[in-house]
Amino acid sequence: MASEFDLIARHFTPATLAPGAGVALGVGDDCALLAPRAGQRVAVSVDTSVAEVHFPAAAPAEAIGHRALAVSLSDLAAMGAEARWCLMALAMSDPDEAWLADFARGFHALCAATGTALVGGDVTGGELAIGVTVMGEVPPALALTRRGARVGDRIAVTGALGGGAGGLVLWQRGERDLTHPLLQRYLRPQPRLAAGQALRGLATAAIDISDGLLADLAHVLAASGVGAHLDADALPLAEGLVAALGETAARQAALSGGDDYELVVCLPAEHVSEARRRLAELELALSVIGEVREAPGIGGVEAATARGWQHFVSRGAPGAGSARGRP
Structure with a gap:
């Protein structure tokens, strides 16, 4: 049986790194040596994906590899950071070579698509889980944070919502056509x-x-010391969501379903048009769904829908409103 060092060499050691990757020393030593560009702040985030909590263990290995990196890169996106490097730690009970090859293919493909260099990590025995640390760069004055929302700002979301929760429902129903949106x-x-x-x-x-629009927006409001009013009818729903869940459940999924990995942003009204223009160049919609208010809390939606996924609280709760939980 191959050792963890053999597996790392075979599946997780990039043959080459792109010029300008900023990697002085990559996979194969005790630490990676990285070279951030002058005038940039380094943004760092870590996420752990656990089988049967964050993804179905029976999902295609290529999709699991893609997903494990994508959810961590999403944190860099929320900061306005450019992805540069990542570390990946994989625990698995059975070092199946075919599964590892597919997993690595999905992981490396997203690395290549986003300019992210895999610079180290670990492979160990245990229940299937993947920990990914991502590092990016952002100019100090331009980093997006949770703390800047101001009364009167518009609240907007990129793309469409509810797709993560809707996809989980279809998976639980036995749908395996992976081309389904x-x-x-x-x-x-x-x-x-x-x-x-x-x-x-x-x-x-x-x-x-x-963790769900309402739960994540609440973090922004708390950090900024403000409240919000939402227009539930303005929520952009993912393709096929109403057909799969019905109108009421589709809106619930968009509000608190989680696993969408879109961005929710606050911005002055006078910046909405320019923001839409910039995102249109990326073929991505920006939908205004509410406004920042002075009074705390989130108005305009039913209070019962305002809970997203919470580890140690939501797990095992019937109908817990996240795409995480019980694949």
Whole structure:
């Protein structure tokens, strides 16, 4: 049986790194040596994806590899950062070579598509779980944070919502046509890196939607010391969501379903047109769904829908409103 070092060499050591990758020393030593560009701040985030909590263990290995990196890159997108490097730690009970090859193909393909260099990590025995640390760069004055929302700002979201939750429902029903748009949204989310960078200088606050629109927006409001009013009818719903879930459940999924990995941003009204123009160049919609208010809390939606996924609270709760939980 191959050792973990053999597996790393075979599946997780890039043959070459692109010129300008900023990697002085990559996979194969105790640490990677990285060279950030002058005048940039380094943005760092880590996410752990656990089988049967964040993704179905029976999902295609290529999709699991893609997804594990995508959900971490989404955090860089929310900061307006450019992806540069990542570390990946994989725990698995059975080092199946075919599964590893497919997993690595999905992971490396997204690395290539986003300009992210895999510079180290670990492979170990255990229940299937993937930890991914991502590092990016952002000019200090342009980083998007959760703390800048101001009263009167418009609240907007990129793309469409509810697709992650809708895809989970279809998977639970036995749907395995991976070309279905909802399964694509659930198993192969697309981090909005270019959108985050395009919104630099326009948005006052931002966060990615991983635990549900209402739950994640609440983090922005709390950090900024403001409240919000939403127009539930303005929510952009993912393709096929109403057909799969019905109108009421589709809107619930868009509000609190989670795993969309779109961005929710706050921005002054006078910046909305320019923000839409920039995102249109990326073939991505920006929908205004509400306004920042002074009074705390989120108005305009039913209070019962305002809970997204929470580890140690949501797990095992019937109907817990996230695409995470019980694949």
